[in-house]
Amino acid sequence: MHRSTAVHLDSMLDDLRKLVEIESPSRDLAALRTSAEAVAAVIESRLGGRAVLLEGGAGPHVHWSGGGDPRVLVLGHHDTVFPLGTLARRPFRVANGRATGPGVFDMLGGLVQAVHGLAALDDTSGVEILVTADEEVGSGSSRALIEERARACGAVLVFEGAAEGGALKTGRKGCGTFELSVRGQAAHAGLEPEAGVNALVEAAHQVLDIAALSRPEVGTTVTPTMASAGIADNVVPAEATVTVDVRVETAEEKERIESAFASLRPHLRGVGLVVRGTVGRPPMQQSASQPLFRLARRLQPGLAGTAVGGGSDGNFTAALGVPTLDGLGAVGGGAHADHEYVVVDAMVPRARLVTGLVNAIRDEPAPTGVPDAGARG
Structure with missing residues (x-):
């Protein structure tokens, strides 16, 4: 297929409109299938070849290859956080x-920039796209596939939205979600509250213990974010749940936090605790991004x-030891919010950055092997 080496803003905006106007909330399998088909169609129309839909338990993933020995994985996602009807x-x-x-x-603008940047290449050999x-x-159904293709390619460009001012994301905290379930004993709150075991009171103790696990001086935040308890205002609550967001910068802190949650013990007699969760995304160390960031700065x-x-x-x-550069997507802001936006004038320069980065990576000597950092969460 013959491709123009120019990047045209009007064409990019046309493709962005196509993708945005097909809503794709996570876990909505029918909507995600329609979205995956649209992403595949945009890729094929700009790059030629065939974009394959790979079935996953959470919806179809889209994979495209430019042929040849794999050297660069362009990574993105087409699910969004907004429910059906938001577009109206x-x-x-x-x-x-x-x-x-x-x-x-987050992150359809980045996908469009990536595709149009690749379309400006003289050839796309060695390039793969995984959306x-x-x-x-949480990427539960796609993680193994992501890791497989990252190992095969040896370099990963991630098209999540840029940081403030258009900065690339050279490091990320590891993150995870924990849920604590508390089981007590119901009783009448007025007649005999002493006969119950108050799961809400136990949850309050646990929230304070959990929040104390934070170590902001080393980049660790442990933040209780949701809680629920009780069935009526005159019943001692028999059950309570607490949800906690965790962010860590190092593998050592990941292990400390996971061990601490596993070691939680009740404060009240007769209480049962069940803890679920993990730091599912390991930290992305800045060392993993530096080789590719140097190329971008050139x-x-x-x-x-x-x-x-x-x-x-x-x-x-990054946790596999594969050089990874993130934040290559749209310049803008408001991820997950009603004021979400993309700076239009930045779209063409970012697409051209894709073109230059892929050429630079392919000009580098091919790696002899990809180390496994072992931090897989």
Whole structure:
């Protein structure tokens, strides 16, 4: 297929509109199938070849290869956090230098930039694209596939939205979710509260213990985020649940936190505790991004890099020891929020960065092997 080496903003915005106007909330299998088919169609129309839908338990993933020995994995996701119907309230628009709409920044804008940047290559040999269906819900059905293709390619470019000011994401915290279930004993709150075992009171003790696990001085945050208990205002609650968000910068802190949750013990007699969860995304150390970040800085000398608290599928690939550079997607902001937006004028330069990075990676000597860092969560 003959491709133009120019990058055209109007064509990029047309493709972005196509993807945004097909809603793709995580876990909605029918919507995700339609979304995957649309992503595949955009890839095929711009790059030729065939984009294959790979079935997963959380929806179809999209895989495309430019042929030849694999050298570069372009990684993204097509699921979004917004429920069906969001588009009717917040349709795709381009105005005042911004493109807006559900999922435009996280991360459909990045996907479009990646595809158009690849389309500007003289040839796409050695390039693979993997667009997964479940990143927003932990990548349970796609992690093995991501790791397999990352190992095979040896370099990973992740098209999550850029950090503030367009900076690339050179490090990420490991992140996970824990759920604590508390089982007590119901009783009448007025007649004989002493006959019950109050799961809510126990949960309150546990929340304080859990919050004390934070060590912000080393980048560890442990944040109780949701809680529920009780069935009526005159009943001693027999059950309670607490959900906790965890972020860590090192493998050592990951192990400490997981051990601490496993060691939680009741404060009240007669209480049962069940803990579920793990730090499922290992930390993305900045060392994993440096070889690729240096290449990016050669292409755009003023480009900044920064470590961020959020996780992505780049955490998995970096933990394998595969060079990984994240935040190559859209410049904008408001991820997961109603004001989500993409800076239109930044789209073409970011696509050109893709073109230059892929060429630079392919010009580098091929690695003899990919080490396994062993930090797999």
